[in-house]
Amino acid sequence: MEEAEPAGVRPMRILEVETFGRGGLAHYSYNLSCALADRGHQVTLLTASAYELEGRPLSEGMRVVAPISRLSNSRSPSLPTRARSLLRRAEVPYDAAALAARVRRMRPDVVHLHSTNVSSLLYLMLLRTTGVPIVTTAHQVTPHEPAVMQQTIYRGIHRIPDLVVAHSNLDRGRLTAEFGVDGKRIVVIPHGEYGFFRSAGPPPRRDEARRALGLGPQHEVVVFFGHIREYKGLDILFEAWPTVVATRPNARLVVAGDASRLSDARRDELLAWADRVGAIHRFEYIPLADVAGFFAAADAVAMPYRQLSQSGVLYLALALDVPVVATTVGALPEVLRDGEDALLIPPESPTALGRALIRMLGDPGLRARLARGGRRIAERHSWPVVAEATERVFSRLV
Numbered sequence: 001m002e003e004a005e006p007a008g009v010r011p012m013r014i015l016e017v018e019t020f021g022r023g024g025l026a027h028y029s030y031n032l033s034c035a036l037a038d039r040g041h042q043v044t045l046l047t048a049s050a051y052e053l054e055g056r057p058l059s060e061g062m063r064v065v066a067p068i069s070r071l072s073n074s075r076s077p078s079l080p081t082r083a084r085s086l087l088r089r090a091e092v093p094y095d096a097a098a099l100a101a102r103v104r105r106m107r108p109d110v111v112h113l114h115s116t117n118v119s120s121l122l123y124l125m126l127l128r129t130t131g132v133p134i135v136t137t138a139h140q141v142t143p144h145e146p147a148v149m150q151q152t153i154y155r156g157i158h159r160i161p162d163l164v165v166a167h168s169n170l171d172r173g174r175l176t177a178e179f180g181v182d183g184k185r186i187v188v189i190p191h192g193e194y195g196f197f198r199s200a201g202p203p204p205r206r207d208e209a210r211r212a213l214g215l216g217p218q219h220e221v222v223v224f225f226g227h228i229r230e231y232k233g234l235d236i237l238f239e240a241w242p243t244v245v246a247t248r249p250n251a252r253l254v255v256a257g258d259a260s261r262l263s264d265a266r267r268d269e270l271l272a273w274a275d276r277v278g279a280i281h282r283f284e285y286i287p288l289a290d291v292a293g294f295f296a297a298a299d300a301v302a303m304p305y306r307q308l309s310q311s312g313v314l315y316l317a318l319a320l321d322v323p324v325v326a327t328t329v330g331a332l333p334e335v336l337r338d339g340e341d342a343l344l345i346p347p348e349s350p351t352a353l354g355r356a357l358i359r360m361l362g363d364p365g366l367r368a369r370l371a372r373g374g375r376r377i378a379e380r381h382s383w384p385v386v387a388e389a390t391e392r393v394f395s396r397l398v
Helices: 024-038 070-074 081-106 119-128 150-159 169-179 195-200 206-212 234-247 264-276 288-297 312-319 350-361 364-380 383-395
Strands: 013-017 042-048 062-068 110-115 134-138 163-166 186-188 220-225 251-256 280-282 300-303 324-327 343-345
Touching: 013 024, 013 081, 024 042, 024 062, 024 110, 024 195, 024 312, 024 383, 042 081, 062 081, 070 081, 081 119, 110 119, 110 383, 119 134, 119 150, 134 150, 150 169, 163 169, 163 383, 169 186, 195 288, 195 312, 206 288, 220 234, 220 288, 220 312, 220 350, 234 251, 234 264, 234 350, 251 288, 264 280, 288 312, 300 312, 300 350, 312 324, 312 364, 324 350, 343 350, 350 364
Parallel strands: 013 042, 013 110, 042 062, 110 134, 134 163, 163 186, 220 251, 220 300, 251 280, 300 324, 324 343
Antiparallel strands: none
16 A cells, blocks of 8 residues: 555535445445544445345445336336346446536546446446546456456456556556556555444354254364356365365365356356265355355355455455465465465366365364454455555545
8 A cells, every 4th residue: 555645534415426336435434434434534335226235334424325226126026137237238328428417516626437338348448537536446457357358348348547546566557558648647545344244233143053054063164155157266175175074074064155256157057066076056146144144154265266356255254253275366375375364276166176175174262363353454455554555545646
């Protein structure tokens, strides 16, 4: 992070923009908005109409408005997933124009767009016409699955804003090397932790969380959590799992996450594989209230990713004191130290993954040590720390 400025950043009027309304991006923008408001800024968080965190407490000086995707969200129960996705895309031009009009009325000191998909280009092009300073956070530099005209679209996304926030030095380097973004316009602010899941309700007890999954105290539980996509390597975990069970017969695998990004054929293939290896599985979006239960039940979280920018699942596991087995991809080696706060393995290796899980499950002392190390990382990535760094970035533009 950059060096702190001399004291006294004046209060700012900040517009945070996040267009999904649920999932990791919604959680990130909520936590950041609350922390910025706690520092004395007036923060408006603009999000999707089907906002997952509606009713959660807001910091003084913060408000939430939710106009994005009103049509598709109002019709969600009656639409298949792909039809809903197409309708949302059709709404993007209207939503982007409405956002630009709102910015002209509000005249905030800065607009902060959480950028993850191709729709960001249109939002940024219209925001640029308002004359208000723009900051984006590049939660991913490019999609993990290649898109049509990807380089052209993302060159625009990364070059339009006044400043770009990257979550790692790796991503900073990619923004410069692949898209020609001037290094002076890039600021590295690490991802924030997700301990706020503890406040989503009474913390689940380990025994209760396990009973809800049909598990008992004798089981050794490995959880794979989050959106199920090819780059996350669930198939590698399935390939490794029989070796784990052969050595640790009480081991149980739990898989929980939305698989809607996969083709129907691939989803069915993975479901059949999950059944063959005896995994407890829930291939659907996991509501906020259910998330903590999966981590309360877990002895370890498996992250056999093939590629990555950053991972909200990692910061969720670290904050909830669950040790992690992860691959050495993306920015994970910038954050994690093998044997101190995680077990790190090479990607695309079921053998290495199986050995690491066997080691983790067979050594309670190791699990406790890694959980303590993970907690220290989470503390360094607290939202007050992230908000202070973000505040300094914004203050450069006002």
